[in-house]
Amino acid sequence: MSERDYVQSIERGFAVLLAFDADRPTPTLAEVASATGLSRPAVRRILLTLQKLGYVAAQGTRWTLTPRVLTIGQHYAATHSFLETAQPHLLRLAEETQESASLAQLDGTDVVYVARVQVRRVMAISIDVGSRVPAHATSMGRVLTAWADASVVEAVLAAGLPRLAQRTITDPTAFRDALHKVRQDGYAVVESELEDGLLSAAVPVRTPDGAVLAALAYSTTVGRRTEEQIVEKVIPLMQQTAAAISVDLRLLSGTRRLDTQARDGFY
Structure with a gap:
């Protein structure tokens, strides 16, 4: 340009x-x-x-x-029908785990929450649809960055890896190693990197052609769950949920419903 x-x-x-x-x-x-x-x-x-x-x-x-500002976000939901498709799956995951469930996408070097079902508040900061958090210190960011182009990884590293909590990864080599592990495991679990005591997990949600569309995330505290418990009990549920969303997207794509027709969304 x-x-x-x-x-x-x-x-x-x-x-x-x-x-x-x-x-x-x-x-x-x-x-x-x-x-x-x-x-x-x-x-x-x-x-x-x-x-x-x-x-x-x-x-x-x-x-x-004024409230008119909210219509900007509504237009995003109206032109991205996967949010409406994903919402009942998020509700089901939140009911099964009794913890918050979210869907997020990458915007530059930040992660933006595009859908969320909050069961209880586990973070000191308030998280709502539209909230932004640094990609380098979140499970969602790890998943989205792990399957992104190399240029995205370089942009995250160029922006810096500031320490936000006691276990935040700040070394570029360690960050690349963490992304490699995410690709191997198929999921990310992050503890006390965005906020001390916060424990979160994320898995990729894929489009019908296999591209990573968003990250499905779960969050709790170290006092409620351990990383081992999440890997054993929660990750399988998340992977099933992500797969179910992908199946629905494929079905909708097949019936040509993935379009830009206005819909109410979940606002």
Whole structure:
């Protein structure tokens, strides 16, 4: 892509939208400018444009996102029908294990939760659909990176492997070895790498042609399960669930239902 094909105003618009977060739920114009590095006049024009489009609203000197922002995520679900296909399988897995079940995909060097059934909160950070976590320190990231192109692995390594918990792998060679083990085993189990005490497992969900579409994940705490128990009792259930999702995707593909028709999803 050439520089003239790059629309900087769109980049700035998204930067302003992403400035709204848990730390800045209702920022002032000055706070948005500080968070984005944009000038106040530029931020003002962008906020007024987003206000006219219905994505933000003014509250005195502060700004807030409107529910219309949620439609962006809904459009993702509507154009990716595998999420609707996977949801009942996630519910069943959560019921069988009595722990949270998630589906995630890779976005750059992060993992993004695209579907989730939460039975209990096991992490200090709040996890919802759309939440992002570093790929290098999660079981989902290990699975997605293990079967990704070499360029993806290099991008993860280039971004750095910061220590997030006591057992986070920070050495590039050790990380490559971990990915090799995931490919050999067919699954990943990660303990205390994203957060101390967090124990998670993931298996690949494949498309009808065998490509890895997403990672199916299970999470608990070291006080509730051991790695050995997960490998013996939970991984087989996860692999059955992933296989069932793949079968449904194949059936839907055969009936030409994997299209972009709008559907309610699970929002």
